[in-house]
Amino acid sequence: MxxxxxxxxxxxxxxxxxxxxxxxxxxxxxxxxxxxxxxxxxxxxxxxxxxxxxxxxxxxxxxxxxxxxxxxxxQWQHVPLERQRAEKLASLARLLAPLGGTDHGIAGAEGYGYRNKVELSFGRLRYMAKAELDTGITREGRFLGMHAPGRFDKVVDAPRCEIASDAMNAVLARVRVDTLGTTWPLWDPVAHTGFWRHVGLREGRNGVLVLLFTTPGDDEQAAWIAAHAADWGAAGVLWFETDAKADAAIGTLRAVVHGQDHVVERLGGLDYRLSPTAFFQVNPRGAELLCATVAQAAGRGGTLLDLYCGTGVLGLACAGNFTRIVGIDVNAASVADAVVNAAANGVEATFLAGEVEKHVAAIQRASAGSGRPVVIVDPPRVGLHPDALAYVAGLDAEALVYVACRPTSLLRDGLALQAAGWRCTDRWAVDLFPQTGHVEVVTRWERP
Ligand SMILES: C[S@@+](CC[C@H](N)C(=O)[O-])C[C@H]1O[C@@H](n2cnc3c(N)ncnc32)[C@H](O)[C@@H]1O
The missing domain is CATH 2.40.50.140 (Nucleic acid-binding proteins)
Known part of the structure; x- marks a missing residue:
C-alpha cells in the first residue's frame, strides 16, 4: 500500500x-x-x-x-470534553438500544489530573514519533514511560502524565531522576534481562504510594533503594520483586521501604483503606458520581448483594438504604480492605473471598433469610463468567444493578438476562475516563 x-x-x-x-x-x-x-x-x-x-x-x-x-x-485529548461525552452517550445509545431502558444521560467530573493510579515501564529503547526520526535523538538510552500501542519493546518516555494528579507527577519526577540515574540495567522484554522493570503510583488522601517493581535485587540495590525512598515525597514506598518473563507490574513484596503500605481515600463521606494491589476506581471524583448513581439505581431494601465488590465501595455507598450487605471478590487483599472499610464506617457487612462463579452456595448461605435481595454486579471488562451469569439470571431478586466498564460485555450479558425474563428499566453513563474512548455504564434491571 x-x-x-x-x-x-x-x-x-x-x-x-x-x-x-x-x-x-x-x-x-x-x-x-x-x-x-x-x-x-x-x-x-x-x-x-x-x-x-x-x-x-x-x-x-x-x-x-x-x-x-x-x-x-x-485517544481523545484533541476533542473538547463536552463533545467526548456527547460521543460516548451517542455510541452507548446505538450499542445498547436492544436492551432498552430510559437513558439518564452522562455525568462526569474534571477532564485532566483525575487519575489516582499510574503504571510506567522502564525501557532501553525509546519509541519515537515520526517527527522525531530525523532530529538526531537516539533510540537507545534509559527511559521511563508508557508502551506505545502494540509496542511491548519500546517505551514512550514520559516525564509526566497529564491525566494523573499533580501530586503523583511531583513524586514521579523525583523517582524518575533517581532510578534512571543509576547504572543498573533497565528491563529488556526481549532478552528478559535487567533490574528496573516498572514504577506504580497510587494516590489517596494520605499521599502517594510508590510501588517499585524489579527483578530480585542484591544488598547494594536494597541499600540504594532504602537510602533514596524517603527523598521522593511519597507517603510510602513498597518494593516488589519478580523474575517472571511477562511484562506486567506484579511481583512479591520484598519490603515496605518507607512509610505506609496503603492509601486512604474518602468518597461520598466514607473512608476507604486501599491495599496497593486492590482494585479501586481510578478517578475518585468520578467514582463519587458513580457511587451516587449506583445508590440511586439500587434503591432501598433488606439485603444488598455486592458481587465483584473490590474494597466494598459500591455496596458501602448504598449502605444507608439497606439493612445488611454481602459482598464477594476474588482478590483477598481487596476483601480484607472491604472488611476494614465496613467496620470503619459502622456498616454491618459480610465479605467473602473467591470467584463468584465458584461460591454461589456460600453467597446464598450468607444472604439467606431476609427476603429478596437487591444485587449489584460490577465484573471486570470481560463481563460475567457464564456460570456467574446463569446464577445471577436465575436469582429471585428485587432488582439487579449491572455496572460495566466495557459496554460490549454488558450488551452480551444483558441479552442473556433479557432471555431469562429480566427487563432493563434505566441506564446511566459516568465519564470515569476522560480523554479516552472508555465509559462506565450503570443499568437497573427488574423481572416483572
Ligand atoms: C471493575 S472491578 C469492581 C470493584 C468494585 N466494585 C469497585 O467499584 O471498586 C472488578 C472486580 O472484580 C474482581 N473479580 C474479577 N474476577 C472475579 C471473579 N471471577 N469473581 C469475583 N471477583 C472477581 C476483581 O478483583 C475486581 O475487584
Missing amino acids: RHPIPVSIDSFGPDGAGSGTDDKGRRWNVRGGAPGSVVSCGGKPKSGIILEILSPAPDAVAPQCAQFAVCGGC
Whole structure:
C-alpha cells in the first residue's frame, strides 16, 4: 500500500479511534483521528497511524500532553470534553438500544489530573514519533514511560502524565531522576534481562504510594533503594520483586521501604483503606458520581448483594438504604480492605473471598433469610463468567444493578438476562475516563 494516504475522519469507532474513508473508499480505523479532520495515514486500514494532520476538526482543541497520540493512554485529548461525552452517550445509545431502558444521560467530573493510579515501564529503547526520526535523538538510552500501542519493546518516555494528579507527577519526577540515574540495567522484554522493570503510583488522601517493581535485587540495590525512598515525597514506598518473563507490574513484596503500605481515600463521606494491589476506581471524583448513581439505581431494601465488590465501595455507598450487605471478590487483599472499610464506617457487612462463579452456595448461605435481595454486579471488562451469569439470571431478586466498564460485555450479558425474563428499566453513563474512548455504564434491571 502506498503511503501516506489521506483519510477523512467522520466518526469514532467503538474502541475510541477515529473512523474514516480514503480516496479508494476503504474504511480506516485511525488512532487519535478526530471526526471532521483530514489526516495523512500510514500503517494498515484497521490500525492506521497519523503521519500528519492535513486539516484539523473545526472544534479541535490542543492536547495538554506532549506524548499525546504516541502514548498508549489517551485517544481523545484533541476533542473538547463536552463533545467526548456527547460521543460516548451517542455510541452507548446505538450499542445498547436492544436492551432498552430510559437513558439518564452522562455525568462526569474534571477532564485532566483525575487519575489516582499510574503504571510506567522502564525501557532501553525509546519509541519515537515520526517527527522525531530525523532530529538526531537516539533510540537507545534509559527511559521511563508508557508502551506505545502494540509496542511491548519500546517505551514512550514520559516525564509526566497529564491525566494523573499533580501530586503523583511531583513524586514521579523525583523517582524518575533517581532510578534512571543509576547504572543498573533497565528491563529488556526481549532478552528478559535487567533490574528496573516498572514504577506504580497510587494516590489517596494520605499521599502517594510508590510501588517499585524489579527483578530480585542484591544488598547494594536494597541499600540504594532504602537510602533514596524517603527523598521522593511519597507517603510510602513498597518494593516488589519478580523474575517472571511477562511484562506486567506484579511481583512479591520484598519490603515496605518507607512509610505506609496503603492509601486512604474518602468518597461520598466514607473512608476507604486501599491495599496497593486492590482494585479501586481510578478517578475518585468520578467514582463519587458513580457511587451516587449506583445508590440511586439500587434503591432501598433488606439485603444488598455486592458481587465483584473490590474494597466494598459500591455496596458501602448504598449502605444507608439497606439493612445488611454481602459482598464477594476474588482478590483477598481487596476483601480484607472491604472488611476494614465496613467496620470503619459502622456498616454491618459480610465479605467473602473467591470467584463468584465458584461460591454461589456460600453467597446464598450468607444472604439467606431476609427476603429478596437487591444485587449489584460490577465484573471486570470481560463481563460475567457464564456460570456467574446463569446464577445471577436465575436469582429471585428485587432488582439487579449491572455496572460495566466495557459496554460490549454488558450488551452480551444483558441479552442473556433479557432471555431469562429480566427487563432493563434505566441506564446511566459516568465519564470515569476522560480523554479516552472508555465509559462506565450503570443499568437497573427488574423481572416483572
Ligand atoms: C471493575 S472491578 C469492581 C470493584 C468494585 N466494585 C469497585 O467499584 O471498586 C472488578 C472486580 O472484580 C474482581 N473479580 C474479577 N474476577 C472475579 C471473579 N471471577 N469473581 C469475583 N471477583 C472477581 C476483581 O478483583 C475486581 O475487584
